[in-house]
Amino acid sequence: MTGVKRMAEQETITSLIDQLAQFDAAIVSDCLAGNEQAMSAAIKPLVRNFKICGPALTVKCQPGDNLMLHLAVAQAKPGDVLVATTNQHYEAGYWGEILTIAAKERGISGFVIDGSVRDIEQIIDLEFPVFTHSVSIKKAEKKTVGKLQAPIIVGGVTVNPGDIILADASGVVVVPANRLKEIVRAAEEKVEFEKNVIAKLKQGQLTADLFDLRKYEIQ
Ligand SMILES: O=C([O-])CC(=O)C(=O)O
Numbered sequence: 001m002t003g004v005k006r007m008a009e010q011e012t013i014t015s016l017i018d019q020l021a022q023f024d025a026a027i028v029s030d031c032l033a034g035n036e037q038a039m040s041a042a043i044k045p046l047v048r049n050f051k052i053c054g055p056a057l058t059v060k061c062q063p064g065d066n067l068m069l070h071l072a073v074a075q076a077k078p079g080d081v082l083v084a085t086t087n088q089h090y091e092a093g094y095w096g097e098i099l100t101i102a103a104k105e106r107g108i109s110g111f112v113i114d115g116s117v118r119d120i121e122q123i124i125d126l127e128f129p130v131f132t133h134s135v136s137i138k139k140a141e142k143k144t145v146g147k148l149q150a151p152i153i154v155g156g157v158t159v160n161p162g163d164i165i166l167a168d169a170s171g172v173v174v175v176p177a178n179r180l181k182e183i184v185r186a187a188e189e190k191v192e193f194e195k196n197v198i199a200k201l202k203q204g205q206l207t208a209d210l211f212d213l214r215k216y217e218i219q
């Protein structure tokens with residue numbers, strides 16, 4: 001691929017990510033088949049109004065060690081979302097105020113971890129969107145190498161480097177990079193469909209009729 005072509009492609013991806021950011025994560029999740037791209041309910045925002053949309057930089061931490069997060073911050077590009085696993089070890093605060101400030105300075109757009117974080121009041125005050133399984137006060141070591149930019153499983157979903165993470169109060173959904181354009185179009189249609197349903201509900205119609213559910217009515 002020529003440099004010019006690569007730049008044009010990057011521009012398209014950036015514009016599609018901006019478009020995806022306009023949608024609720026639940027709408028986008030519904031556009032991907034069968035919930036398989038939706039993370040488990042265990043991964044939650046620290047506060048309700050947190051929202052993330054951006055490409056994943058994947059991080060595999062060793063249990064109890066956050067070395068790879070410090071190295072990931074050093075590698076990240078503006079807009080990246082750090083997405084991390086800890087082998088489902090929750091007894092360490094893998095992320096806190098210091099990493100949040102470092103990440104903000106690099107232009108990182110958010111953090112998702114199937115692990116634990118600490119310093120949560122500071123993170124909330126810094127308005128840096130963090131989605132986490134748990135909170136832990138315990139110190140993480142910084143001495144065991146894991147992996148960066150390898151496929152990982154977070155909240156039951158495989159995340160490949162460069163997949164787009166969309167997260168809000170409903171939860172976290174992972175849009176495979178090669179489906180981004182198709183999913184943005186599908187989300188536009190889904191929003192139109194729901195607007196139409198809401199307008200009809202406000203005219204007094206019922207979901208039982210609009211969704212053709214009367215056939216299931218108990219006799
Ligand atoms: O010790 C660490 O790396 C985690 C932490 O509390 C911080 O980032 O403030």
Ligand SMILES: [Mg+2]
Binds near residue numbers: 096098119
């Ligand atoms: Mg700290």
